[in-house]
Amino acid sequence: MSAPAETQQRRTDETPAMTALRSKDLLGIAELTTGEIALILDTAEAMKEVGERPIKKVPALRGKTVVNLFFEPSTRTRTSFEIAEKRLSADTLNIAVATSSVVKGETLADTALNLEAMRPDMIVLRHSSSGACHLLSRICRSAIINAGDGMHEHPTQALLDAFTIREHKKRLAGLKVAIIGDLLHSRVLRSNIHLLTKMGSDVWVCGPPTLIPADIGRFGVRATSAVDEAVTDADVIMLLRIQLERMEGAYFPSLREYFNVFGMTEARLRRAKPDVMIMHPGPMNRGVEIASEVADGPYSVILEQVANGVAVRMAVLYLLAGGAEHEAAA
Amino acid sequence: MPVVMDADRIGRTLTRIAHEIVERNRGVEDLALVGVRTRGVPLARRIAKSLREITGHEVPTGALDITLYRDDLMRQSVGPQPLVRRTEIPFSIDDKKILLVDDVLYTGRTTRAALDALIDYGRPRGIQLIVLVDRGHRELPIKADYVGKNLPTSLEESVQVYLQESDGRDEVVLQQPQGGAV
Numbered sequence: 253m254s255a256p257a258e259t260q261q262r263r264t265d266e267t268p269a270m271t272a273l274r275s276k277d278l279l280g281i282a283e284l285t286t287g288e289i290a291l292i293l294d295t296a297e298a299m300k301e302v303g304e305r306p307i308k309k310v311p312a313l314r315g316k317t318v319v320n321l322f323f324e325p326s327t328r329t330r331t332s333f334e335i336a337e338k339r340l341s342a343d344t345l346n347i348a349v350a351t352s353s354v355v356k357g358e359t360l361a362d363t364a365l366n367l368e369a370m371r372p373d374m375i376v377l378r379h380s381s382s383g384a385c386h387l388l389s390r391i392c393r394s395a396i397i398n399a400g401d402g403m404h405e406h407p408t409q410a411l412l413d414a415f416t417i418r419e420h421k422k423r424l425a426g427l428k429v430a431i432i433g434d435l436l437h438s439r440v441l442r443s444n445i446h447l448l449t450k451m452g453s454d455v456w457v458c459g460p461p462t463l464i465p466a467d468i469g470r471f472g473v474r475a476t477s478a479v480d481e482a483v484t485d486a487d488v489i490m491l492l493r494i495q496l497e498r499m500e501g502a503y504f505p506s507l508r509e510y511f512n513v514f515g516m517t518e519a520r521l522r523r524a525k526p527d528v529m530i531m532h533p534g535p536m537n538r539g540v541e542i543a544s545e546v547a548d549g550p551y552s553v554i555l556e557q558v559a560n561g562v563a564v565r566m567a568v569l570y571l572l573a574g575g576a577e578h579e580a581a582a
Numbered sequence: 583m584p585v586v587m588d589a590d591r592i593g594r595t596l597t598r599i600a601h602e603i604v605e606r607n608r609g610v611e612d613l614a615l616v617g618v619r620t621r622g623v624p625l626a627r628r629i630a631k632s633l634r635e636i637t638g639h640e641v642p643t644g645a646l647d648i649t650l651y652r653d654d655l656m657r658q659s660v661g662p663q664p665l666v667r668r669t670e671i672p673f674s675i676d677d678k679k680i681l682l683v684d685d686v687l688y689t690g691r692t693t694r695a696a697l698d699a700l701i702d703y704g705r706p707r708g709i710q711l712i713v714l715v716d717r718g719h720r721e722l723p724i725k726a727d728y729v730g731k732n733l734p735t736s737l738e739e740s741v742q743v744y745l746q747e748s749d750g751r752d753e754v755v756l757q758q759p760q761g762g763a764v
Contacts, residue, residue, distance in 0.1 A: 272662030298647060298666040307702040310650035340650075567666075573656060574663035 273571050277389045277396040280405035281446035289447060293415050295567035296560070302339055303562055313340035313573055317372040321363070322399070323349045323379045328534055328558065329399050329408075333376050336565035342573075345372070364388050374572060377401070382439075395572040403437050409533050410443035412564040414451065416557050417488055420529055425452030430482040430524075432458040432514060433492025433541050435475075436465055436503075440533045441492055445471045458482035459492075459514065462503040479514050486524040490531040491516055491541045507540050517543045521551065529553050586733055586741075587754035592714070595730040596625065599712060600632030602728055607679060612707065614678045615643040618696050619667050621685040622646075624747035625714060629683065644671035646682075651695035669699070676704040685743040687713040690724035715754055717741050 273288050281289070302310055318337045322330050330346065337344040347367075358366075360379065367375065374395040377385050382402030389396045400406040418424055429448055435441055435457050448455045455473040457464070458481075468475045476482055483489060494510060504510050521528065530542075530551045538544045547554060587595070607613055610633055617626030623645045630643045647667040649655075655664070682696055693711060700709060714730040719737060731754070735741060738759040744751050 271665055295666050298649075298668045301668050301670070302650070305703060310702070311698070312650040312655055314656070316656065570650075570666065571663055 272574065276572065277385070277398075278407055278568055278572060279385045279389055279396065279398050281407045281410050281443045281450070282405065284407075284447075284450075286450050289411070289414070289451065292411055292564065292567050292571065293418060295571060296411070296415050296563045299339075299566035299570070300560065300563035302566065303559075309339050309341060311341050312570055313337070313342035316340075316342045316374070316573055318342045318344050318374045318376060318569065319367055319372045319394075320344060320346045320376045320399075321367070321378070322347065323360075323377075323384075324400070326378055326399070328561070329378065329406075332558070332561040333397075333399060333408075333565050336562050336569055339562070340566055340569055340573075342373075342569065360384060361387065361391055364392055368392050368394060374569065397568060397572065400439055402439065403442075404439055405443045405446075406439040406533075407443050408561070408565055408568060409440050410447040411568070412557055412561040413440075413444055413490065413531060413533070414447050415560050415564050416531065416553055417529065419556075419560070420553065421487060424448065426454065427487040428454045428456065428485055428525075429488040429490060430456045430458060430486040431490045431492060432479060432482060432516065434463050434494050434503075435459045435468065435492070436463045437495045438492045444490065445473055449473065456482045456486070460504045460510070479520065480523055483520055484523045486528055488529045488531060489516065489521075489524060490533075491536075493533070493535065494537055494540050496537075507537075511540055511543075515539070515541060515543060516546050518545055518549070521546060531557060534558070583758070584756050585753055586756050587715075587731060589746075589752035592730075592752045592754065595714070596628050597632050599728045599730060600629050600636055603629070603633065603681065603710075603712075604636055606710075606727075610637050610639045610641050612677065612679050613641050613681060614673060614675065615641055615681045615683060616646050616671060616675075616696075616700065617643070618682065618684040618692065619645055619647045619669075620748060621743050621745055622683040624745050625685060625712075626681075626683040627747075629681070629712070641681075642673040644673065645669065646671065646696055646699055648692060648695040648699050651699045653691055653695065671703055674704055675700065675706045677707050680706045680709045681712055682709055683712045685714050685745075686741050687711070687716045687724075687726050687729075688719055688741075690720045690722035693724045694722050714743060715741055 320330055320333055334344055372394050376397045376399050378399040379401050382404035384401045385396050385398040398405055398407055431441055449472045457473050457475050458479055461477050464475050528551050530546055532554045536542055536547055615626040615630050617623035626643050630641045633641050647669045649664050649666045710727040712728040713726045715733050716726055716729045717733050717735040740757045742755045742757055744753045746752050
């Protein structure tokens with residue numbers, strides 16, 4: 253075909269470091285290179301503009317079918333993916349666990365293979381087991397996008413966090429990022445640690461000693477239970493939700509006590525840089541990990557994070573819809 | 583590699599096109615320029631500058647990325663996706679006369695994509711097409727309103743436009759097949 257030649261020829265002299273993702277799936281940030289992360293964030297900038305138009309829809313993924321397979325309750329992430337898919341003109345299908353045959357005893361692998369028989373192009377999976385996406389990736393030809401698996405990873409959340417930080421600070425390298433909250437059960441934390449350390453941020457994590465994983469040191473972050481130390485001179489403060497539904501044991505005496513020691517208040521915030529950003533992946537427990545005046549205050553970018561989530565997910569869907577680079581040669 | 587337009591020629595051509603725009607539209611009222619990324623954008627800015635010098639009026643200028651509208655997206659089952667860049671049209675195109683600017687008109691497929699993309703931003707009163715080089719070989723019923731240079735080519739040749747803003751020099755080059763194109 254002659255048309256692509258015209259356009260490709262035009263692009264040759266400005267080819268970026270990376271023009272494609274190497275894998276057919278997005279399973280986690282751990283698997284991504286810095287070039288791939290930059291490609292997703294750059295593409296998301298273009299996608300963000302699509303959401304600002306009067307007609308918020310482009311024909312890029314026409315004829316592609318995306319299945320949103322959610323085994324855990326989710327409003328924000330599922331809605332965000334669905335809007336992203338629709339803005340790219342993909343056909344979307346939502347399967348929530350309560351209405352599926354999983355309640356009749358079907359295994360994850362069987363559910364996936366049955367869906368696969370109907371030839372979707374991509375499956376967006378949220379599951380309570382760590383590694384569920386890796387399992388599907390091995391047995392499915394469709395592209396698998398991890399929308400949160402157990403306590404493992406939530407890559408699109410980390411990407412949208414990075415996108416939001418980059419929008420404000422114009423960089424990720426050299427920033428002090430303090431992540432405070434339930435470090436033990438958080439897949440958002442794991443994805444963010446991978447992403448921010450790869451991109452050269454100075455990452456501090458902070459929480460009650462009972463909620464700090466024993467092996468946190470090997471991820472290249474600094475761990476502390478002294479919240480003031482974590483907050484001092486921080487460029488970014490990221491609060492993590494106290495995940496009451498995952499708390500089988502007693503990790504701290506009470507929610508009130510947690511708020512008194514770790515809750516982000518205006519007083520605590522004064523130790524941070526004057527242009528600090530306050531982030532939260534949601535859903536928030538007001539008065540537990542974050543005070544209302546901080547969540548709604550001038551430093552909060554929490555609603556921007558939600559808005560940027562759509563752009564970042566559009567970028568991931570678009571980049572994966574082309575397939576993996578190594579398959580093109582095969 | 584024959585140079586078919588040098589810097590002087592490109593400069594004079596863009597000035598001539600600016601005069602044609604003013605003549606045809608009886609001024610610059612309700613006009614807006616939209617350059618197709620990548621090289622249509624600096625060309626649009628230069629035409630806006632000429633129009634300002636001729637008429638004293640500022641014509642709003644934007645940049646359009648057509649990647650998400652390409653008709654060859656997803657045609658192959660696997661392969662790297664073309665890079666998407668940001669569209670920046672900082673004005674309403676409703677009821678404006680849009681001057682769409684591209685460097686080379688060839689198959690017409692880029693222009694088709696650009697027309698679809700533009701319409702998603704509103705309902706312009708009209709769209710006129712400006713190209714620096716028309717090299718022929720149309721595959722769609724598309725015609726330019728303002729042409730810098732008609733350049734007869736064979737399918738094997740390729741036309742490269744270099745601009746100061748992106749390439750450090752102003753030049754249009756016709757590359758022969760043995761010139762290492764493709």
